[in-house]
Amino acid sequence: MSAWDPRAAIAAKRDGRSLPQDEVERLVLAYASGEVDDGPMAAFLMAVLLNGLDEGETLAMTRAMIDSGDKVSFGDLGRPAVDKHSTGGVADGVTLVFAPLAAALGLAVAKLSGRGLGHTGGTLDKLEAIPGLSTDLEPARIARQVREIGCAVAAQTPRLVPADGAMYSLRDATATVPSIPLIAASVMSKKLAVSSDLIVLDVKAGSGAFMKTRDAAGELADACRELARGAGRRCGVAITNMDQPLGDAVGNALDVAEAVEVLRGTHRGDLRDLSVWFAARALEATVEESFEAASARAARALDDGSALERFGRMIQAQGGDPRVVDDPSAVLPRAPLVRPVVVPRGGTVTAIDAEDIGLAAGALGAGRIRKADPIDPAVGIVIRPKIGDQVETGDEIGEVHARTEDAAEGAIRRTLAALSLGEGPTPRPELVLGWREPPPA
Secondary structure, X not given: OOOOOOHHHHHHHHOOOOOOHHHHHHHHHHHHHOOOOHHHHHHHHHHHHHHOOOHHHHHHHHHHHHHOOEOEOOOXXXXXXXXXXXXXXXXXXXXXXXXHHHHHOOOEEEEEEOOOOXXXXXXXXXXOOOOOOOOOOOHHHHHHHHHHHOEEXXXXXXXEOHHHHHHHHHHXXXXXXXXXXXXXHHHHHHHHOEOOOEEEEEEEEOOOOOEOOHHHHHHHHHHHHHHHHHOOOOEEEEEEEOOOOOOOEEEOHHHHXXXXXXXXXXXXXXXXXXXXXXXXXXXXXXXXXXHHHHHHHHHHHHHOOHHHHHHHHHHHHOOOOHHHHXXXXXXXXXXXEEEEEEOOOOEEEEEEOHHHHHHHHHHHHHOOOOOOOOOOOOOXXXXXXXXXXXXXXXXXXXXXXXXXXXXXXXXXXHHHHOEXXXXXXXXXXOOEEEEEOOOOO
């Protein structure tokens, strides 16, 4: 029997026509199996970038991505299971805090995470900065760990939605990444292939996000929520601000150290606030606790050490050195050079280009351009002021952790260039820009 010819489907999308859902599914599955090669799929993806997909087509693509590989079920975990996902940002260590915090609050977090790419950091890269820690866990081990501890963060299996992996690589090579239907299908295929009672998405908007505007982030949020509804899954979507780094630390070991301080209750700021916010929303949606009461309970779990205790148990269960919760600096890799970032003049911080900060950290070795690139877990940037803060001439506002003097000097220059100073008060930006509640259970 001859191979299926995809040209009619490609021509229809080229001309702006909607495809039957079974045609979309057939094309995706044929590409995943090798029946259709890169050339025709590249043409289809470009047609989608230019002409879009309707809701039915997007749902069909998502279903086909899921059906191209394994589905993961952890069985009855004995508590509501929540999967949280971020579309990627700078100094975004929320998952490191959220997973043990949610576990301390009685929820189950069985999370399959990814690696950083471009200017954004990856949760797996951060966790793997802890000596000995493994994120390569089989589903049965994840389920056992979640039953015993309440949380596990692991790498996605290569058999999970392989069509998405192949299509993403092709999108990257053909400049077809910035398509909201394709982004939504990619994000949600991985979420819907894993069982959970609630999906909570964090769609970032701003200079350090893939979606640069609130409108674009809102469009993606609506598309993701519609895909969850079409699959019969509960999903809440937040739009959050990424016009400046969320935390202070932009690196891998540095991110872990900051997350430990948040879990210990000694670090205040946007990273803590957003972690508490997501934990409270998850409680509100699963155990019908008011948002206000849930927020207060989440804050107490950080301050009383119960969230930190869960983090330590998770690290130990995954082979990592549990001493990281007591003294991160004694356990985590450290760069040989630490150089201060000093502002040459005073003023009010009016803007911080989060993408430029992320790229500067990547140039030190903390990030990667392609998924296979190695990273250096020890290097990175710490930048403490936020928009609206006042700095004085000569203030030390952070530091660069680097391997060489040249690299450190370059990162300092780029960090200072990303910082805009002005005169007079500047309002602090909103942290949460929007929230699409999950439907009733």
